[in-house]
Amino acid sequence: MWFYRMLLWICPASFREEYSREMEGVHQRRLAHAQGWGRIGVWMDAISDIVLTGLATHWSLLVQDTRYAWRTARRSPGFSLAAIAVSALGIAAATSVFSIADHVLVRPLPFADPERIVKIWESQPTRGFSNIDVSPANYRDWKAASRSFSQMAAVRGLSVNLSGAGEPERLEGASVNASLFPLLGVAPLLGRTMLEEDDRPGAPGTVVLSYGYWQRRFGGDPNVLGRQLLFDGQPYAVIGVMPPHFNFPAREVQMWTAMRFDNEVYADRRNNFLSVTARLRDGVSLESAQQEMRTIAANLAAQYPQELENVSATAMGLRDELTTRTRTMLGILIAAALFVLLIAMTNLANLFLARSAARQGEIAIRLALGAGRARLVRQLLTESLLLAGIGGVAGTALALAVIPLLVRLAPSTLPVAAIPSADGRLLFFALLATGLTALGFGVLPALRSTRGQLALRSATGVRKDRVRRLLVVAQVAASIALISSTGLLLRALLRVQNTNPGFATSHALAFRTSLPMPKYASTALRERFYQNVLGELRALPGIQQASVISFRPLGDFRGGLWPPIVSGQESKVNAAARFVAPGYFDTMRIPLLRGRDIQDSDDARTLRVAVVSEAFMRENWPGESGLGKSFGVRFGDLQFTVVGVVGDVRFRGMERNIEPVMYFAHSQIPDNAFFWFAPKDFVVRASSDPMVHLPEIRRIVARADPAQPISDVQSLTALVEDETATRRTQVWVIASFALAAFLLAAIGIHGLLSFSLEQRIPEMGLRRALGAQTSQIATLVFGEGLALSVAGSGLGLGMAWVLGRTMESLLAGISPYDLYTLSAAVALAMVMTIGGTLLPVIRAVLIDPAIALRSQ
Amino acid sequence: MNPEALLPLPAATFHILLAVADQDRHGYAIIRDIEVRTGGTLRLSAGTLYRSIQRMVEQDLIVETDERPAPEFDDERRRYYRITPFGRQVAKAESQRFASLVEQARALGLAPGRP
Numbered sequence: 001m002w003f004y005r006m007l008l009w010i011c012p013a014s015f016r017e018e019y020s021r022e023m024e025g026v027h028q029r030r031l032a033h034a035q036g037w038g039r040i041g042v043w044m045d046a047i048s049d050i051v052l053t054g055l056a057t058h059w060s061l062l063v064q065d066t067r068y069a070w071r072t073a074r075r076s077p078g079f080s081l082a083a084i085a086v087s088a089l090g091i092a093a094a095t096s097v098f099s100i101a102d103h104v105l106v107r108p109l110p111f112a113d114p115e116r117i118v119k120i121w122e123s124q125p126t127r128g129f130s131n132i133d134v135s136p137a138n139y140r141d142w143k144a145a146s147r148s149f150s151q152m153a154a155v156r157g158l159s160v161n162l163s164g165a166g167e168p169e170r171l172e173g174a175s176v177n178a179s180l181f182p183l184l185g186v187a188p189l190l191g192r193t194m195l196e197e198d199d200r201p202g203a204p205g206t207v208v209l210s211y212g213y214w215q216r217r218f219g220g221d222p223n224v225l226g227r228q229l230l231f232d233g234q235p236y237a238v239i240g241v242m243p244p245h246f247n248f249p250a251r252e253v254q255m256w257t258a259m260r261f262d263n264e265v266y267a268d269r270r271n272n273f274l275s276v277t278a279r280l281r282d283g284v285s286l287e288s289a290q291q292e293m294r295t296i297a298a299n300l301a302a303q304y305p306q307e308l309e310n311v312s313a314t315a316m317g318l319r320d321e322l323t324t325r326t327r328t329m330l331g332i333l334i335a336a337a338l339f340v341l342l343i344a345m346t347n348l349a350n351l352f353l354a355r356s357a358a359r360q361g362e363i364a365i366r367l368a369l370g371a372g373r374a375r376l377v378r379q380l381l382t383e384s385l386l387l388a389g390i391g392g393v394a395g396t397a398l399a400l401a402v403i404p405l406l407v408r409l410a411p412s413t414l415p416v417a418a419i420p421s422a423d424g425r426l427l428f429f430a431l432l433a434t435g436l437t438a439l440g441f442g443v444l445p446a447l448r449s450t451r452g453q454l455a456l457r458s459a460t461g462v463r464k465d466r467v468r469r470l471l472v473v474a475q476v477a478a479s480i481a482l483i484s485s486t487g488l489l490l491r492a493l494l495r496v497q498n499t500n501p502g503f504a505t506s507h508a509l510a511f512r513t514s515l516p517m518p519k520y521a522s523t524a525l526r527e528r529f530y531q532n533v534l535g536e537l538r539a540l541p542g543i544q545q546a547s548v549i550s551f552r553p554l555g556d557f558r559g560g561l562w563p564p565i566v567s568g569q570e571s572k573v574n575a576a577a578r579f580v581a582p583g584y585f586d587t588m589r590i591p592l593l594r595g596r597d598i599q600d601s602d603d604a605r606t607l608r609v610a611v612v613s614e615a616f617m618r619e620n621w622p623g624e625s626g627l628g629k630s631f632g633v634r635f636g637d638l639q640f641t642v643v644g645v646v647g648d649v650r651f652r653g654m655e656r657n658i659e660p661v662m663y664f665a666h667s668q669i670p671d672n673a674f675f676w677f678a679p680k681d682f683v684v685r686a687s688s689d690p691m692v693h694l695p696e697i698r699r700i701v702a703r704a705d706p707a708q709p710i711s712d713v714q715s716l717t718a719l720v721e722d723e724t725a726t727r728r729t730q731v732w733v734i735a736s737f738a739l740a741a742f743l744l745a746a747i748g749i750h751g752l753l754s755f756s757l758e759q760r761i762p763e764m765g766l767r768r769a770l771g772a773q774t775s776q777i778a779t780l781v782f783g784e785g786l787a788l789s790v791a792g793s794g795l796g797l798g799m800a801w802v803l804g805r806t807m808e809s810l811l812a813g814i815s816p817y818d819l820y821t822l823s824a825a826v827a828l829a830m831v832m833t834i835g836g837t838l839l840p841v842i843r844a845v846l847i848d849p850a851i852a853l854r855s856q
Numbered sequence: 857m858n859p860e861a862l863l864p865l866p867a868a869t870f871h872i873l874l875a876v877a878d879q880d881r882h883g884y885a886i887i888r889d890i891e892v893r894t895g896g897t898l899r900l901s902a903g904t905l906y907r908s909i910q911r912m913v914e915q916d917l918i919v920e921t922d923e924r925p926a927p928e929f930d931d932e933r934r935r936y937y938r939i940t941p942f943g944r945q946v947a948k949a950e951s952q953r954f955a956s957l958v959e960q961a962r963a964l965g966l967a968p969g970r971p
Contacts, residue, residue, distance in 0.1 A: 019906040022935060026884045026902040045901060053903025057910075 001028070004046060010054030012061055013374040023050075065382035072383060079355060080387060083348055087391030087437045089740050090344025092398035094433040095426065097337035097733075099403065101330045102429070103420035104410050109318055110245050111415075112185025113279075118286065118315045120152075120276040120293060126310045131321070133272040136265045138300065142276070142313065145296045148289035149278040153180035154259060155249050156273050160231040161516050163707045170514065170711030171213075171231070173255040174248075180256075181208075183279050184248060190214075191225045191240030194258045198239075201262040205236035211244040213254035231257070232516030233707070248415045249275060269307040270634075278315070290315050318415065325809055326411050329730055332807045333409070336485065336737045339478040341433060346471040347744045347751075348441035352384065353468055354755045356449030363449055377446045384442030392434030399430065408729040468752050469788060475748045476792020479741035479832070480825050481799035486731065486738040487821035488804055492812040493727045502649035502658075503553065504589035505716040509690035510552050512712040513701055514680045523604070523669045526678055530581050530666070532704040537684060540696055545587035545685045548666075549580045552681035553588075553651035554719050555712075564662065565632035566620050573619040575612075575660035576651065577633065579669060579677050585611070585646050587685050595627045595644035602665040609665055610640035615648050616660035633662070640664060654723040655812055683716070690715060730810075742832055745792075749785055749836030757781060757840050764844055765852025774845050781844045785837035793829045797822060859945040862915065863953055868900055868908045873917060873939060873947040880921050882934035883909070909937065917943035 004027055008020045027046055034042045073080040108114050120142065122132040134142075134154070143152045158173040181193035189211060198206045207229060209218075218224045227238045236257060247253065265271070280289055297313035356363070366376060400422055407418045420426065444467070513533075520526045530548050537546035561574035582598050585591075593614060602609050610631075617626045630641045640662070648658045666679050684690055684697070694713065701710050714722075757764070764777060804816030865873075875881055875889040887900050900908075912918045921938045939947070961967040 015906075015910065018910065022883045023902040023906055025934065026887065026905070029884050049901035049903040053901075053907055056903075057907055060911075 004050075007047060007050045010050055012054075012057050012378070014061070014372050015053075015057045017372065061378070062382065065379045066386060068379060069383040069386040073387065076355075079351065083351060083387040084391045084394065086344050086347055086351075086744065087388045087434070087441075088394035088398060089744075090341040090437055091388075091392050091395030091430060091433040092402065093337045093340040093737055093740070095396060095399040095430045096402050096406065097330075097333045098429040098433075099399070099420045099426045100406050100409050101334055102425060103416065104322070104326065104330060104414060105319070107416075107420075107425065109415060110186070111248075114318065116280045116282075117184065117318055118149075118278055118280060118289065119318065119321065120278055120313060120315045122272060122297075123312050123314045124310050125312055130314060134274045134276050135269050135272045136261055136274060137267075137269045138297075138308075138311075138313075139274050139276055140266060141300055142293070142296055145299070146278075146289075146292055148281055148284045148292045150281045151179050151183040152276060152278040153177040153183050154274040154276050155180060156259070156275070158257065159514055161233075161514065161707065161709050163230045163233065163709070168707055168709035169217075170512065170709045171254055172252045173207075173257060174253045175257050175259045177259050180248075180277065183277060186243065186246050188240035189243040190222060191238070193240050194256075199258040199260055201260050203258065203260055205231070205234055206239045206258055207231070207236040208240040208242060208256045209238060210242055210246065210254045214241045233519055245417055245421075247417060249277075250415065251412050251418060269304055286315065286317065321413060322411065328807055328809050329726075330409070332485065332803070332810070333730070333733060335803065335806075336482055336734050339482055340737045340740055341437065342440075343475045343478050343741050343744045343748075345437055345440035346475050347748050348384075348388075348437070349444050350468050350471050350748055350751055352441055352445035353448065354751060356380070356445045357755070360449065367450065373450050376450045380446035380449065381438070381442045384446070385438040388434050388438035388441070391437070392430055395433070396427070396430040399426070406729060406733065408726045409733075468755070472745070472748045472752050472788050473792040473795065475741070475745040476789055476829060476832070477795035477799055479738065479745040480793055480796025480829050481803055482734065482738040482741045483828055484796075484800035484821050484825035485803050485807070486735045487824055488807070488811055488814060488816065488818060489727070489731045489734055491814045491818060491821060492810065493724060493731050495812050495814060496654050496724055496727060499650065499654050501553065501654060501720055502590060502647055502651075503716070505720050507688060507690055508587070508683060508685045508716040509693070509697075510681055510683050510712070510714055510716060510719065511697065511710045512680050513682065513708050513710050515678055515708070517675045517678075520678065521672050521675070523667065523671050527667050529704050529708075530679065533682070533700055534581060534583075536700040536703070537682075537697065540693060540700075542686050542688065543684055543693060544687055545583055546682065547581045547584035547587045548679040548682045549584055549663075550578045550677045550679050550681070551651075552683060552719075553649050554653065554723055555681065561659065562634055564616075564620065564660075565634070566629075571620055573660060575616055575619075575662050577677065578661060578663050579666040579674070579679055580663050581666055581679060584663070584683070587683050588649075589685075590649060591647040593645045593647060594625055595642070597644055598663065598665040600667075603667045604670075606668075608638060608640045608668050609643045611644040611646055611663040612642055613646055613648050613661040613663075615658050616662060617645055619660055654720065681712075742828065746832045746836040749788060749833060750839060752788070753781060753785055753837055753840035754843075756784070757844055761847060761852050764847045765849040768847060768849035769853060777844050777847075778841050781841045782837050785833050785840075789829055789833035793826050796829070797826070800825065857916075857942070859942065859949045862917075862946050863950055865946070865950050866908070867898075868904055869912060869917070870947070870950055871898065871900070872905070872908055872912065872937075873943055873950075876918060876937050876939045877944070877947065880923070880936040880938045882936050884934075886937070912943070916940055917946055 001024065004024060005020070008016050008023065011020075027042075030042045030046075031039055109117075111117060120134070121130065122134050122138065123130045124132065136154070139152075139154050146152070153176060155174050155176045158175045160171050160173065162169045162171045176194075178194040178196050178199040181188070187193075188208060191208075193208055194206055197203060209224070214220060214224060218227075224238050224241065228235050229238065230236075242256075280286065293313040293315050297308075297311060301308040301311055363376065367373065403422075404419055410416065410418055410420075412418075448467070515526055515529065520529070534546050534548065537543055561576055563570045563572075563574050565571070580598060582600055582602075585597055595611070598609060598611055612626070617624070620626075620631070621629055626642050626645055628642065630639055632639050646663070649661065650656060650658060651661065652659065669677070684693070686693060698710060701708055767777065767780075800822060801817065804811075804818075808816050871890045871894075872886055874893070875886040881889060883902070883905055887902075887905060891899050909918070913920065918937045918939055921936045923936070958967050962969050
């Protein structure tokens with residue numbers, strides 16, 4: 001029988017209390033009448049009967065309660081709309097941030113068994129370098145020697161000029177080993193991926209297209225298979241199309257070609273340009289694979305002591321490459337969203353408490369008429385669920401609208417789409433947030449309001465006030481924490497924005513024309529192209545200067561850092577190498593501090609010259625003018641003589657340290673060397689908006705070489721702004737959270753004071769009658785608000801302190817205890833208090849003692 | 857309330873009304889009565905019975921009675937139900953509805969009796 005009684009718990013309490021004993025009786029009689037196997041039949045019947053009955057009664061209660069809740073909600077539309085709006089806000093905040101964080105940090109990456117996929121890099125632990133690209137020779141030897149991986153594949157970035165059909169176009173892609181696709185476990189949508197025979201030297205060119213590119217360039221034409229495309233003038237046959245969500249190794253990649261290593265590429269062990277991906281063999285842990293890679297690298301280093309001095313190898317999971325910054329930022333956003341949800345919940349709880357006080361009479365009467373408490377609580381909860389549910393739908397819609405704006409929050413290095421797809425997981429977060437909200441604001445008021453009895457009304461009123469006060473204090477605290485976080489991030493953003501990049505941004509434009517090899521293998525040929533283009537550009541009316549460089553600042557930094565050799569010694573500080581045409585520093589407005597710029601007269605027959613940055617001088621010849629000094633560079637064992645010193649430039653990023661740069665004359669590059677460094681980024685300075693010259697620029701480039709596309713057109717202003725785009729997204733997300741929190745907390749203070757004033761009208765009237773001054777009454781009410789605000793600020797400052805410490809890495813050097821920010825947050829809290837108390841104070845002052853006393 | 861408003865009645869409701877039409881009965885007695893009258897073809901489960909009873913009490917078709925039979929026949933756990941005057945009206949209205957349906961079926965030769 002205990003089992004039958006337990007089963008009855010499926011039914012709602014109200015039904016159970018009424019009929020459980022009866023049902024038990026019926027069941028006992030049935031059992032008594034049955035024999036042998038028949039008893040089992042009776043039990044089976046009973047189980048299914050109770051389950052069905054339970055569901056049916058729950059459902060009919062739900063329908064009944066929802067109808068009732070709907071009527072109640074309709075009766076006070078202002079209250080209901082406020083509750084819906086507040087919960088929608090909280091739910092939207094939580095849902096959007098959760099789904100972004102889930103997308104970046106948690107959701108399995110879109111590959112087969114993604115947790116078994118690792119990246120392997122070279123490293124130089126003694127110099128503190130990790131994640132160094134891998135040389136083909138090392139990759140080949142790792143692959144042959146390792147036992148921890150079932151597959152290994154190399155990938156390198158690729159950027160080609162697509163020509164032949166229509167307008168030439170610059171296309172970002174990746175050259176990969178044939179084993180990459182099976183390794184990732186992703187099948188093509190159309191056609192096939194490369195086979196081993198496509199990945200051999202001399203094999204005909206094959207290309208697999210990304211879904212996005214296939215749609216954009218070929219309109220999703222299934223007959224694209226077999227088409228020939230010209231990449232840098234070489235034919236490639238389209239053999240396949242990948243599915244939509246395949247982004248490997250990064251989102252920009254629009255096509256994949258076979259690596260087709262030839263034997264030459266293995267010659268130089270320090271020619272590092274590969275990124276290596278591998279799949280762990282079943283049963284092999286990441287730790288043991290790392291151990292094996294260290295051993296293999298140590299063996300290779302022993303074998304090639306010159307080239308591989310101090311070179312080791314590390315393996316890491318795909319997500320392990322996410323920076324601390326990304327993780328911190330998402331963590332902060334999650335905390336902020338939870339704060340908003342919390343504030344929304346406490347606010348709603350307060351609203352409901354206030355209303356349940358108003359409905360105390362109704363509830364007390366229903367309790368007195370014999371309605372069970374459980375039944376009443378359930379019905380009140382249905383009301384909050386209904387409002388939260390509607391808020392949840394609105395909040396989800398809001399989240400869906402907002403998420404695309406958060407595209408900057410997912411780092412582009414992760415092989416996932418820019419924004420999370422709106423799928424079941426997002427819906428799950430929305431449901432979770434909705435349920436949490438409904439319970440959070442429904443349970444407390446429901447329990448409290450059904451506990452009271454009519455006679456105890458005034459006594460419980462005081463207790464309830466204490467709870468409501470605590471809720472308001474929590475709201476003020478959370479909004480202070482959010483406001484100060486916003487302030488800190490905003491200050492950090494301003495500091496980064498005010499950082500001098502080392503060059504002037506106004507009226508300047510950068511664009512890229514990558515000259516294809518081997519067509520442009522000769523330096524003179526390239527030089528002619530540059531001179532044609534630059535000559536025409538400089539002659540354009542409205543153009544002040546123009547030049548070209550290997551890689552412009554703040555770009556997808558490439559080209560590596562090299563140790564210069566000064567007086568036969570390798571310098572401890574690496575420097576970046578750039579080849580430029582004359583006039584680069586003038587165009588960029590990089591100040592020439594000493595000596596001269598690179599000139600047209602510096603050519604293959606004259607002394608190899610270099611212009612170096614101030615940091616380069618500081619590191620290598622501190623305190624000297626440096627002009628006339630000479631130094632060597634590892635690649636090509638070339639020697640250069642310093643002819644000029646220029647100002648430092650933040651070429652890697654606005655928040656990166658300044659690093660030394662060596663600028664060389666392009667005209668002095670030997671033929672067939674450093675293709676990678678061949679200048680491709682043009683910069684143009686105009687006297688007004690440079691974008692208006694774009695059509696002429698395109699014509700000029702086309703005249704110099706009709707097959708040459710231009711790409712990556714951007715104004716330098718946009719380039720610098722782009723640097724802070726992630727920060728700006730981050731700041732506006734937190735700022736909108738803080739604004740919501742601020743408003744909600746002000747409404748919370750207002751609501752509480754209005755409510756408690758309502759209860760104290762007779763008291764106020766009495767005070768007035770006894771001669772209290774207007775100012776005394778005002779002080780009394782305002783003081784109540786102030787007390788809440790001060791308590792909340794104290795708590796909030798504590799929370800702000802913890803939050804600030806957590807996000808120190810995001811603050812660009814601003815102290816997490818920044819006095820200005822914290823005082824601004826407290827000042828805003830005071831504004832909030834004054835705003836929230838204003839109406840109650842006015843109402844208190846206007847109370848007419850005669851009327852107030854009569855109402856008792 | 858208009859008795860017609862509740863028609864057609866769910867089968868279980870009508871059977872329960874019939875079961876308590878002539879005397880007050882407790883739950884198991886109602887089940888047995890229905891079983892006997894339908895020749896064993898309809899056996900209400902406890903859940904269906906009490907869910908129907910709950911609704912019928914709410915609709916004022918039946919009431920729980922305080923009168924108990926002689927103690928030797930009584931089990932203190934049992935609760936007895938009695939049809940209300942409104943319940944009687946509803947049962948009559950439902951019977952008439954059935955009667956009229958049977959009349960129409962007979963006219964079409966679908967039920968026994970003279971057309």
